Amino acid sequence: MSDSAFPEEAHVSGFSATADRFSEAPLDLNELLVRKPAATFFVRASGEAMTGAGILPGDILVVDRSLPARSGAIVVAWVDGEFLVRTYRDEGGEIRLEPANPALSPVRLSDGEELRLFGVVTACVHRFAKPGSTT
Amino acid sequence: MIGLVDGNNFFVSCERVFDPSLEGKPVAVLSNNDGCVISRSYELKALDVPMGMPWFQLRKLVDRHGIVVRSSNYELYGDLSRRVIAVLREFSDRVEQYSIDEAFVHAAISDPEECLRFGREVRKAVLEWVGVPCGVGFAPTKTLAKIANHIGKKTPGGVYALPADPSPVLERIPVGEVWGVGRRLAPQLEAIGLRTARDLAEADEDELARRFSVVVARTASELRGVPAVDGAAAEPAQRSIACSRSFGRPVTEFEELRQSVALYLAEAAEKLRSERLKATSATVYCQFYPEYEPTRREGGADSVLVPFERPTSSTPELVKRTAPFLEAIFRRGRRYKKTGVILSCLDGDDGEQADLFADTRKEERADRLSAAMDRINGRFGKGTLFSPAQGIEKPWRMKRSFLSPAWTTNWDEIPEVR
Numbered sequence: 311m312s313d314s315a316f317p318e319e320a321h322v323s324g325f326s327a328t329a330d331r332f333s334e335a336p337l338d339l340n341e342l343l344v345r346k347p348a349a350t351f352f353v354r355a356s357g358e359a360m361t362g363a364g365i366l367p368g369d370i371l372v373v374d375r376s377l378p379a380r381s382g383a384i385v386v387a388w389v390d391g392e393f394l395v396r397t398y399r400d401e402g403g404e405i406r407l408e409p410a411n412p413a414l415s416p417v418r419l420s421d422g423e424e425l426r427l428f429g430v431v432t433a434c435v436h437r438f439a440k441p442g443s444t445t
Numbered sequence: 446m447i448g449l450v451d452g453n454n455f456f457v458s459c460e461r462v463f464d465p466s467l468e469g470k471p472v473a474v475l476s477n478n479d480g481c482v483i484s485r486s487y488e489l490k491a492l493d494v495p496m497g498m499p500w501f502q503l504r505k506l507v508d509r510h511g512i513v514v515r516s517s518n519y520e521l522y523g524d525l526s527r528r529v530i531a532v533l534r535e536f537s538d539r540v541e542q543y544s545i546d547e548a549f550v551h552a553a554i555s556d557p558e559e560c561l562r563f564g565r566e567v568r569k570a571v572l573e574w575v576g577v578p579c580g581v582g583f584a585p586t587k588t589l590a591k592i593a594n595h596i597g598k599k600t601p602g603g604v605y606a607l608p609a610d611p612s613p614v615l616e617r618i619p620v621g622e623v624w625g626v627g628r629r630l631a632p633q634l635e636a637i638g639l640r641t642a643r644d645l646a647e648a649d650e651d652e653l654a655r656r657f658s659v660v661v662a663r664t665a666s667e668l669r670g671v672p673a674v675d676g677a678a679a680e681p682a683q684r685s686i687a688c689s690r691s692f693g694r695p696v697t698e699f700e701e702l703r704q705s706v707a708l709y710l711a712e713a714a715e716k717l718r719s720e721r722l723k724a725t726s727a728t729v730y731c732q733f734y735p736e737y738e739p740t741r742r743e744g745g746a747d748s749v750l751v752p753f754e755r756p757t758s759s760t761p762e763l764v765k766r767t768a769p770f771l772e773a774i775f776r777r778g779r780r781y782k783k784t785g786v787i788l789s790c791l792d793g794d795d796g797e798q799a800d801l802f803a804d805t806r807k808e809e810r811a812d813r814l815s816a817a818m819d820r821i822n823g824r825f826g827k828g829t830l831f832s833p834a835q836g837i838e839k840p841w842r843m844k845r846s847f848l849s850p851a852w853t854t855n856w857d858e859i860p861e862v863r
Contacts, residue, residue, distance in 0.1 A: 348531035349574035351853060357863040371862065376574045386862050388465040393862040426465055428576075 343433045349376035351429065353386060353393065360384070360395055362410030369436045371395065373429035388426040389417055395431060446560055446583045446606070448550040449590040450533060450567060452526075453578045453598070455546035456484035459525045460515050462576035463852040463860055471512045475500055478691045478844045479516055516845035522546075524853045528575045536567050549587055557583070557606035564597075564604035583607065587674050588667035591624040592642065615643035615668065625664045625674075630657070642668055686722075688713040689785020693844035695734060696781040699772070702731065706771055709786045710763045715819055717788055723756035724788035729767050731774060732783040744782070747774040756790070759815045763788075 344350045355369045363384060365371065371386070379385050381400040386393055387407060396407035396417065405425055407417040419425060452458055456474040461467045471489035473482045482489075482498045492510055494503065506512060526545045533540045539551035550567070554560055564581035571579050582593025583606040590607075596614070597605035607614065621631030623642050637656070639645050645653075646668035654662035663673035688709040696702055706729055717724060730748035735741070749770045757763060767786075850858035 346574070348528040348535075351860075352856075353860045353862045355863075356861040359863065370859075375576060376570075391466055393860055395862040 343372050346374060346376050350374050355395055359409040359411050359414050365395060365434050366436060369434050371431045372433040374432045375429035377430040379427055379430055384431040386428040386431060388428060393428060446552055446554055446585060447587055447590045448552060448564060448581050448583045449594040450548050450550055450579050450581050451594055452529065452546035453580060454484055454486055455577065456522055457486045458577040459522050460849055464849065467513055471510055472515065473503060473512060474515045474517060477517060478693060479846055514847045516848040518849050520851040520854045521849065525575055525577060529571055529577065532571050532574050533567065549590065557608060560606035561604055565602065568603055578603065585670040586667040586672045588624045588664055589670065592618060612643055615646055616641050618642040620645050623664060625660060685787055685789045686713045686716050687785065687787040689783060691783040692781065699775050702775060702781055702784060703771060705784045706786060707764045709784065710767065711760045713786055713788045714758055714760045714763055714815065717758045717790065718815060718819060722790040723758045724753060724790050725756045726750055726752040726789045727763060727767050728787040729771055730785050731781050733779040733781050749774050
């Protein structure tokens with residue numbers, strides 16, 4: 311087709327008009343991983359306690375504080391001066407924090423001891439770049 | 446009703462979210478430059494450590510009482526404050542932030558019992574989602590909500606709603622504790638027999654306006670339950686942006702002074718651009734210490750107002766235009782304590798009248814450069830890119846010896862879980 315019949319500008323504006331009609335915001339990982347931004351925090355896994363659940367050292371965990379801990383959920387809790395990531399088990403009021411690694415034993419709460427829950431882990435971000443690097 | 450939500454010992458509570466080992470301990474958060482105590486845990490209050498106690502005094506008590514000290518972690522407090530406001534917005538579509546740890550929440554409920562239920566829900570959500578405890582006080586006006594909040598703090602559960610007839614409550618509150626009545630005004634009110642909040646509520650409004658000011662008359666009206674302090678009117682949209690900090694040590698070199706001013710201009714300009722504003726003038730000021738040798742000279746401050754012919758929000762422009770004025774107020778031999786800048790603005794980017802004869806191309810380029818710098822700094826962290834005038838090493842930067850990590854604003858400092 312000749313340039314005079316279809317000047318280049320006409321092509322460009324014609325295309326963008328069509329594209330505008332179908333335009334959507336690009337996909338955003340925040341939308342996928344963060345349901346409640348005000349209650350969502352990121353932490354970094356440092357140990358091997360949860361390797362069986364797919365959490366490797368250096369992975370970034372998405373933690374939602376607004377969710378209640380249900381038995382079977384992976385949680386972050388404060389135990390003896392440090393934050394642990396474990397599977398929360400509540401069996402008839404007997405509360406356990408279970409590792410997903412046979413080399414470690416579960417943490418049992420003694421009678422009357424209250425679980426100091428930080429939040430529920432909703433996702434794990436594992437990257438194949440060199441571990442520990444954030445950029 | 447209006448609910449005033451405020452964080453209990455907010456800065457200490459923020460520190461405890463990511464370091465629960467601080468629970469149950471006396472904790473102090475220090476002001477800029479580790480100057481004095483600005484937030485205290487209940488355990489510290491119980492030791493009779495007053496607000497504002499200088500660090501050099503507190504230091505002597507640290508070992509004896511096992512006091513834990515933190516420098517101000519404004520990155521953390523700012524982030525958690527934003528989160529608290531976001532939670533409040535889940536409960537009400539009219540939330541007015543009043544300070545870093547206070548916000549007014551408007552709720553279409555009038556029954557005090559209903560308010561208490563609502564308040565408990567709000568409190569529970571803030572505690573669960575963000576991790577900081579807060580108090581809530583309900584009343585028909587902001588001034589009364591302040592009082593209700595104050596009472597709420599001393600109530601188990603932290604939530605309080607002012608009764609329909611608040612007179613018996615107001616009777617017990619000294620007039621000086623009423624929001625908006627300052628330390629200077631209180632004795633004047635007491636002198637004419639207005640000793641309590643109730644006295645002020647029952648005083649004649651016209652007479653208050655005549656003898657004192659419209660503000661005092663409005664406060665009286667608010668105490669009677671008639672709203673007179675309008676949030677929008679009381680706090681006009683941001684028209685000036687300030688940025689200042691004290692040096693970590695006395696500064697005597699012009700170059701260091703210049704770098705600090707350039708950094709604060711850059712920070713203020715970034716805020717300016719994020720609000721699509723342009724500065725019509727900048728005030729630059731420098732505080733200096735008193736001198737005793739060789740002759741005694743008072744400490745003080747110098748400032749200079751730099752008006753701009755064309756409003757700007759570009760960092761290099763701001764630095765360039767203020768530099769000669771800073772040079773003019775600099776005095777060799779002075780030991781500088783603090784510098785700061787205040788940008789005053791009039792127009793939004795779009796509302797600005799274009800000067801037909803001015804060469805705008807250079808400014809547009811400067812604007813685009815600044816906007817690009819903001820994007821990169823937003824993406825890769827504050828200070829990734831900066832104007833060379835800000836200096837690369839910042840030996841004068843604020844002293845924060847007991848600073849906790851930027852748990853929520855820096856990927857390299859997020860909490861580790863084992």
